[in-house]
Amino acid sequence: MDNLAKDKTSKLLVKYSIPAIIAMLVTCLYNTADRAFIGSMEGVGAYAISGLGVTMPLFTLIGAFGVAVSVGGSTNISIKLGAKEKEEAERLLGNTFALELLGGFVIMVLGLVFIDQILYAFGASAKTLPYAKDYMSVILLGAVVNLSGFSLNGAIRADGRPKLAATIMIVCSLLNLVFDPLFIFYFGFGIKGAAIGTVICQLINFIWTTYYFTKGNSNLKLRLKNIRLKKEAVIAILTISITPFCMEVVTGSIHLVTNKFLQGYGGDLAIGAMTTITSILLMFLMPIYGLSQGMQTLIAYNFGAKEYERTKKILLQGMFAAFVFLFIGFLLTRFFPDIFVNIFTKDAVLEKICLEGIKIYLMTLPLLGVCVLGPIYFQSIGKIKQSMFLTLLRQVILFIPIISVISKFMGMKGVWMSQPLADILATIIITVFLVREIKHNKINNNEYNKVA
Known part of the structure; x- marks a missing residue:
């Protein structure tokens, strides 16, 4: 050692x-390819990538909730595992999963209902709204599997399998490089195709991580009885989540502020x-x-x-x-x-x-x-x-x-x-x-x- x-x-x-x-x-490669494919859409690429830019504040805010709860959950799980309290660690795993499911559902519903108002507030115009809406509506539909799968990936690291957690992320990112051009160009979905590819990869991550904690050789198990919110567990998770959540929200806010000035002057x-x-x-x-x-x-x-x-x-x-x-x-x-x-x-x-x-x-x-x-x-x-x-x-x-x-x-x-x-x-x-x-x-x- x-x-x-x-x-x-x-x-x-x-x-x-x-x-x-x-x-x-690998993450950078995925992000670069995703934006490159969108920007290369013939005839509309310039406004499509501008529409993608409009979605960044909302995309970041969704990620803020996912990252924060995942960090809060996995940290508490690690503490309980260190204290040899396996049953309590499993209860925290279930609560983290439940919190992400609930958060994903609320974000999906509110986002889809108010999507036009949100995107206009984030800098969309009549020209960029269709592209921003096409992309973000699909991403919002995948919010439940995105956030819950992300939390389970973080929990895999807490379970002592960091290489597996990284492998899942890398495989999903590489698959996205295949799905993006397939759905954007071959099936002709345009910018919506990029979002479809992303959500499919989020679904794969969700299935893989859920299988690991239910049927796989995990130390902890995701049990149905634990997938419910308990006050003490939620408070413990959210207490640690505050700092990463605030940092991610700040990032999203900067995107919002910058978009307003960009729209106003350029x-x-x-x-x-x-x-x-x-x-x-x-x-x-x-x-x-x-x-x-x-x-x-x-x-x-x-x-x-x-x-x-x-x-x-x-x-x-x-x-x-x-x-x-x-x-x-x-x-x-x-x-x-x-x-x-x-x-x-x-x-x-x-x-x-x-x-x-x-x-x-x-x-x-x-x-x-x-x-x-x-x-x-x-x-x-x-x-x-x-x-x-x-x-x-x-x-x-x-x-x-x-x-x-x-x-x-x-x-x-x-x-x-x-x-x-x-x-x-x-x-x-x-x-x-x-x-x-x-x-x-x-x-x-x-x-x-x-x-x-």
Whole structure:
């Protein structure tokens, strides 16, 4: 077994990060292909991808509920398993499943009843509404199997089978790459076909994970008697769910705010351009999120062991790796932007807007390693308040005031510039926080060594 407090930090960082990076890359591949297929729809691709952009706030909010309940449920299940309370763990499994079923049903009904009003509120126009509605109506129909299947996948990790949980996600993502072109082009369903492919994969995940907990060789079993809401279990789940739910809601809110400014200053195709550019951004950010997962385990362990120099070393090695990777991404998108844009659209008008925006919006790409890994460092050492503040700093505390002010004076160019300006300020502030924390840990380390 690895000695997390003694083995070479660079070796550990590679070993613990690579699996998460691979999983993130597969997810990124699915998202990229999904949007690329939609953007390549002949004659309507530009407005179709703009319609997809309109759905992002709602899509994120649905995911917020699913992720939050899944995290709350799997964390409580792990605690009960650690305490050898298997029966209570199974009760929590049933309650998590029931909560996701109920939430999925409520989201489906309310979403379908008020779909036009919701999409208009999120930036749809007469031109983009048909595409947004075609896509989102199918996604909403699949909300029940999506959310409940997602919670069971998380529970599989808590059950001690993380590789199986990852395998299911990877298989479903790869199947989606097959289903998307099949339903979009071969069967001629257009953007609705992309949603059908997604929901079929969610159904496969639901069937696979349900089978595992009912007929498979799982440690815990999903029993009918436990699929009912119990006050104590629900409170325990929701208590842990609050933080991830708030973070996901913030992400959805940022999509909403950005869409409003894009629609106001650039129209429908500006939303499509932002959807395209953020898709390109995710190609380079997703591996950094994977890196952060590997770092989190190593920093938390070494901080707990009072190996403060090692925590600093892991942080700096991670940030260096992130900077190099993101700087390569910056160079590629700076000198070959058309190659990336053409993955998602061949529409001349949309392409022109994308090429104007990408050079401004991604100008601070190399700095994002600090913005992503800095808050993760504080989360890893148990300083949740600092982590929450620094996470919200870039996309809420700084971004919203900046875009509100600068867009009034610079119009669409101001919308593109808002995020880079927020990135620069966030990087400076996060660096100050990190330097202070590292100095504080160095003092604690010296005192600890004197006592020892």
